[in-house]
Amino acid sequence: MRAELLIIGSELTSGEKLDTNGQWLCTRLAELGVPVRFTTVIGDDLDDNIDAFKAASGRSDLVVSSGGLGPTQDDLTRDALAKAGGVGMVQDDEALRMIEALFARRDRPMPDRNRTQALIPEGSEILHNPTGTAPGIWMRLDRAWVACLPGVPRELKAMFDAELAPRLRASGLAGRVVLGRTINLFGLGESEAEQRAPDLTARGRIPEVGITASDATISFRIRAEGADEAEALALIGPTAEAIYERFGDFVVGEGTDDVAEGLVAALKSTGKTIALAESCTGGLIAHRITRVDGVSPHFPGGVVSYANGVKSTLLDVPADLIASKGAVSPEVAEAMAEGARRRLGADLGLAVTGVAGPAGGTPEKPVGLVYLGLADASGTRHRRLALGPEQPRAVIQSRASKHAMNWARLALLGKLP
Numbered sequence: 001m002r003a004e005l006l007i008i009g010s011e012l013t014s015g016e017k018l019d020t021n022g023q024w025l026c027t028r029l030a031e032l033g034v035p036v037r038f039t040t041v042i043g044d045d046l047d048d049n050i051d052a053f054k055a056a057s058g059r060s061d062l063v064v065s066s067g068g069l070g071p072t073q074d075d076l077t078r079d080a081l082a083k084a085g086g087v088g089m090v091q092d093d094e095a096l097r098m099i100e101a102l103f104a105r106r107d108r109p110m111p112d113r114n115r116t117q118a119l120i121p122e123g124s125e126i127l128h129n130p131t132g133t134a135p136g137i138w139m140r141l142d143r144a145w146v147a148c149l150p151g152v153p154r155e156l157k158a159m160f161d162a163e164l165a166p167r168l169r170a171s172g173l174a175g176r177v178v179l180g181r182t183i184n185l186f187g188l189g190e191s192e193a194e195q196r197a198p199d200l201t202a203r204g205r206i207p208e209v210g211i212t213a214s215d216a217t218i219s220f221r222i223r224a225e226g227a228d229e230a231e232a233l234a235l236i237g238p239t240a241e242a243i244y245e246r247f248g249d250f251v252v253g254e255g256t257d258d259v260a261e262g263l264v265a266a267l268k269s270t271g272k273t274i275a276l277a278e279s280c281t282g283g284l285i286a287h288r289i290t291r292v293d294g295v296s297p298h299f300p301g302g303v304v305s306y307a308n309g310v311k312s313t314l315l316d317v318p319a320d321l322i323a324s325k326g327a328v329s330p331e332v333a334e335a336m337a338e339g340a341r342r343r344l345g346a347d348l349g350l351a352v353t354g355v356a357g358p359a360g361g362t363p364e365k366p367v368g369l370v371y372l373g374l375a376d377a378s379g380t381r382h383r384r385l386a387l388g389p390e391q392p393r394a395v396i397q398s399r400a401s402k403h404a405m406n407w408a409r410l411a412l413l414g415k416l417p
Helices: 021-031 045-057 077-085 092-105 113-116 153-171 190-195 228-248 260-269 284-290 308-315 319-325 329-345 393-413
Strands: 003-008 034-041 062-064 090-092 119-121 125-127 135-139 145-149 177-186 208-213 217-226 250-252 274-278 300-305 349-354 367-378 379-386
Touching: 003 021, 003 045, 021 034, 021 062, 021 153, 021 177, 034 045, 045 062, 045 145, 062 153, 077 119, 077 135, 077 145, 077 228, 090 092, 092 113, 113 119, 113 319, 119 135, 125 145, 135 153, 145 153, 177 228, 177 379, 190 208, 190 217, 217 228, 228 308, 250 260, 260 284, 260 393, 274 284, 274 329, 284 300, 284 393, 300 308, 300 329, 308 319, 308 329, 319 329, 329 349, 329 367, 329 379, 349 393, 367 393, 379 393
Parallel strands: 003 034, 003 062, 062 145, 274 300, 274 349
Antiparallel strands: 090 119, 125 135, 135 145, 177 217, 177 250, 208 217, 349 367, 367 379
């Protein structure tokens, strides 16, 4: 089985937007035992789209396209597929009724232009769209089955699960089940993580294990193939257990979980609360943890104390301490953490102060120097980070926030020395 993706849209080829549909489709198709061998990103040009459909259908067994099914003049997927197949276009009455019903439910008049979304190539079928106006298309072209899905991610995912996946299973296109499991670590470098697990990442190993790094988070990606889901999971299980045994406290979660999810999980498991005092991170920690479901009982709030005066008035950091030690100092970091804990009535106070750059650094306190402060019932402590003057401002802020959250996570779990 050879599958191919056609990701359509000039906003993608111009770099204005990133393609996320392709990544998601590759993962979901692999789970069905249909590995993707080619991915082509195409702009909104009719001739290019025709050529892409012809090339893909001549070398692959399944072609899945994303985008180009809207009502505007640059939505060319329907026309391109019909011309690639040498057939005309026909109106699908069921599709038209679905589009009209959607506008009626939203109490809006249907523009005439939306009628074009009910046109499909002769000999094709529609794929129902439960959440939008763009029906998909299912058609045989050359050696391939072609599935055209809309570019809106929410619509594409719903249609894949409800329409395309069942067709692939029923038609026999789906093969052996391929499943993956991702275990995320923080606090180790990529090379150090691999040095601790050379046997797990060896080429040709079953199941296959790869290591990737993103914004200082290290991910072990386990991939296994089986006749069914149970067989694939049975192959993955022992390898996952080995990673947990070797890396223990470095593990922050699985799947899409990162340090923020790990911190919230620790708060939930301990029943504790945390208050924040952020200077150079500008509220990034608060933003990240409040994106995690269920944090509300554990996070009374935080203070973005960017100016020195705010550190004093809202966090009770003595002005003479800032004057003598500097805002970026272990003493001020500890005072900020204690002030946040006391003012907001939390079990744990967490603070960040540093030089995010690109300006503001000195030989004594260069760009990338960050101090963390942590306060709880037992007292206060600090930690120094040197995140590097060569890093962009956004990277320093992001990594400082992750290190702070991970430090708090370990403290809640009683894992700090």
